[in-house]
Amino acid sequence: MSQINRRAKRDFKEVQRNYQESKDKSIFLRNLNPLYDRFVARIRGPRQTPYQSGKFILRIVLDADYPASPPEVRFLTHVWHPNIHPCKGYICLDILAERWTPELSLRTMLLSIQALMSAPEPDDPLSLPVGLQCKNQPEEFRATAQFWTYIYARGRFTVYEYQQKLATFVSLGVQQDLALTLLANCHWNLEEAIDTHATVTLINSIPVQDLEQ
Numbered sequence: 001m002s003q004i005n006r007r008a009k010r011d012f013k014e015v016q017r018n019y020q021e022s023k024d025k026s027i028f029l030r031n032l033n034p035l036y037d038r039f040v041a042r043i044r045g046p047r048q049t050p051y052q053s054g055k056f057i058l059r060i061v062l063d064a065d066y067p068a069s070p071p072e073v074r075f076l077t078h079v080w081h082p083n084i085h086p087c088k089g090y091i092c093l094d095i096l097a098e099r100w101t102p103e104l105s106l107r108t109m110l111l112s113i114q115a116l117m118s119a120p121e122p123d124d125p126l127s128l129p130v131g132l133q134c135k136n137q138p139e140e141f142r143a144t145a146q147f148w149t150y151i152y153a154r155g156r157f158t159v160y161e162y163q164q165k166l167a168t169f170v171s172l173g174v175q176q177d178l179a180l181t182l183l184a185n186c187h188w189n190l191e192e193a194i195d196t197h198a199t200v201t202l203i204n205s206i207p208v209q210d211l212e213q
Helices: 006-021 106-118 128-136 138-152 160-171 176-185 190-205
Strands: 027-031 038-044 055-061 072-075
Touching: 006 027, 006 106, 027 106, 038 106, 055 106, 128 138, 138 160, 138 176, 160 176, 160 190, 176 190
Parallel strands: none
Antiparallel strands: 027 038, 038 055, 055 072
16 A cells, blocks of 8 residues: 655645745645645746746656655646746756755755746757757747746736737637747747648648658
8 A cells, every 4th residue: 555755745844834934935835645746836937037927837746765766847837948848848957857866855846946947058958949049049038938927827027029929820710829839939920930830730631641652
């Protein structure tokens, strides 16, 4: 029979205690399982970043041998960041892999993710297009990240130009998530995003056997 992970329970209580004592309430953790191996976290976007004022949701899953092995963590909120997959939420962070040690806790892990949001590493991207944009078009990257925060993380700060282009694209019958991803990858060139969508739609309509000929 599975047993309660006592170390995870202590970690959970540590996050709860810090949440109650802190003024900014930047990290919140909810336990989903009596065994303390499934959690949902909410972190606030760091100040003076494009993620400021956003509320980001993450899923945390622990193996039975935690803390010997690192947590499995991914964002449920879409994030425009070179070290976070924009759609699937996977995180490229060394302490979630080879640099994890049992001395780390759920709270220090979540603080490290917040720090990663403050200091992207475009030279080691999980998403190459986002990494290139962060490195070569930093202003566009910040604006895109801010707009994604507005759309997905209930951020307070929009980008009106992007908002108008998204509304136009969606009015053509394109699903919002797809429209937003295409626009971001096409550097907010609406005509290019529309052409890309039309091309992909055409290719997807061709039977597989015809493509193989």
